[in-house]
Amino acid sequence: MLSLETRIGALALKNPIMPASGTFSEDLADVLDLGALGAHVTKTVTSETRNGNPTPRVCEVRGAMLNSIGIPSKGVAHFLDHVVPFYSQFDVPLIVSISAGTADEFARTCAALDVPGVAGIEVNISCPNLEEDGKAFAMRPSTTEAVMQKVRGATALPLWAKLSPNTGETTEVAQAAEAAGADALVVCNTLLAMAIDVETRRPTLGNLMGGLSGPSLKPIALRMSYQCANAVDIPIIGCGGISTVEDVVEFLIAGATAVQVGTATFIEAGIMERLIADLRAWMQAHGVSSVADLVGSVRDQEAGDGMLLAEGVS
Amino acid sequence: MTVLDAAVKADESVGRFTAFTRDTIVKSNEAVNGDYRLLVVSAPEEILNCTPGQFFHLLCPSEGADHPYLRRPMSIYGYDRARGELQFLYKVTGAGTRGLATLTPGAQLNVFGPLGRGYSIAPDHSRIMLVARGVGLATLAPLAQQARDQDCELVAVCSARSPDMLLSVDLFRDMGAKVITLTDAEGTSGTQNLQHVIEAEVEGQGVDAFYTCGSNRILRLLQTLSRRFDIPGQIALEQQMACGLGMCQCCVRSFDRGGRFVQERVCREGPVFDLQEALSC
């Protein structure tokens, strides 16, 4: 019997396909059966209300997009009153993405969201650390560890740390998150990027810079997923540029136990439902009966000294 | 699953879901005048459950060096359930619309929709006015049919650079509307004259509601008149979009809700908003 089930630590998912934070909302119920997804991952929420960045907030580049949405948030109270109840109608784990400017505020936000109906917390550490130099927490092992330790102390819920591709210390950051008690790693967030209109010579985004997502990000996210899978014992959730079933399978083979789909949903709103069906068909055609048979099955023994080419060692 | 089960399931999905990704077939794609093209596609029934003011998100074809990646929002210019037809009126401005312009009859166009909240005509309104300029007429055109279906009289004030740029005038006349045309070339489209024209209608046979879109100048004028005469109104607004469905928060604009500024998503809470709450930019 072919099964798409997969496990992220204590959480059993009916399939490995879930949305990426910020590219999914209740509104997608207009288009597909949200009950079919492996998990629901909400847009990052902060404790207080926030407005987000100036417009234009997105632009497209060849085969990808840049966004500087920021984190507009209606705050945790609104989230608890309106968003959590909506998702309770589905038999699908609800993962809430959180962000904050300090480790303590991360912990408070996390504690406030530890309520029935929330199955896990995704810790978006790609935001600026307001107490230090404004660099994202996920840039360094020390700041990653500080946040993850604080949120670990604030909840017994599964904790997913979402890594950033903007660091030069992928494996060290991954290990720091694991050491501080993360139950899984989401790999990865958007890559800092920029575009300029050559006619007006003005940056295309209202915020000057923004995060790159979509197909161009995939090889980077895949490389990071592979590195992380080799560096830690907790599950990896691959994310970045996934838009075909081959992309999904590639991340699983690299070592991910599940994947998140982001920008592709903007191009084809129903893509997650299609990827679930396509994955089943792919496994059938390839005689693979369980997702676990694919996870980490990369044949890299003969590949030589690839790991030595990790960042900083070339 | 039997064939019958599959059919039942398909029916359920049509009932439960409101927006669909579908391939349509291009029937025609002709230049209407120098700036605008009319694209007519044959479309399946389930996506034709539209409201005037709603839009579709189009997957524009790549052509040469142009590779539009995100979808492009386009107002519904016309929809006809009986003929299985959907129409867009567009202006070529960049990679996406250049791609649209290359479509020839028989070609496929992938569309996602219908999306957003459209215009509504209150049941007790018997005479409404639309004021539009340029491509804004594309957005307001289906309102004429809605007005006729609701037995509501329509006054269409159409403004453009020159008489040959006036769009939809025949369409409005066919729908029984009173059409007033104003052009830059004839020197009739200035704000002052526009104001006189509107006031004459309001003070003459009366106007129950204003409908407009786009232009800041028309927005400000209508807001003033709407307050002065206590006439409600609706406006369709544009903002750059990515998802078109409400998920990404890229299309927000600020609105004045009783002195409090709120941000709303043009694709979800709009594109049609209350006239008084809209802020010109």
Ligand SMILES: Cc1cc2nc3c(=O)[nH]c(=O)nc-3n(C[C@H](O)[C@H](O)[C@H](O)COP(=O)(O)OP(=O)(O)OC[C@H]3O[C@@H](n4cnc5c(N)ncnc54)[C@H](O)[C@@H]3O)c2cc1C
């Ligand atoms: C709800 C809605 C309805 C619209 N209806 C129509 C219509 O009926 N007819 C018509 O001609 N145009 C309409 N537009 C504008 C149309 O979407 C843009 O002209 C089109 O996206 C431009 O794409 P491009 O690639 O040709 O141009 P480019 O300038 O290359 O576009 C670059 C980027 O900017 C965005 N963009 C550029 N101009 C606009 C704009 N005015 N509004 C939103 N995004 C923009 C594009 O989507 C794209 O992401 C509508 C816009 C919205 C939001």
Ligand SMILES: Cc1cc2nc3c(=O)[nH]c(=O)nc-3n(C[C@H](O)[C@H](O)[C@H](O)COP(=O)(O)O)c2cc1C
């Ligand atoms: C418009 C937009 C908004 C996003 N918002 C968030 C967010 O709030 N929190 C977060 O952790 N990631 C956010 N992301 C990043 C995505 O979750 C994902 O990590 C990234 O887009 C890479 O995946 P993709 O290429 O499949 O889109 C956002 C991405 C986009 C495109």
Ligand code: FES
């Ligand atoms: S375009 Fe994504 S929220 Fe409006």
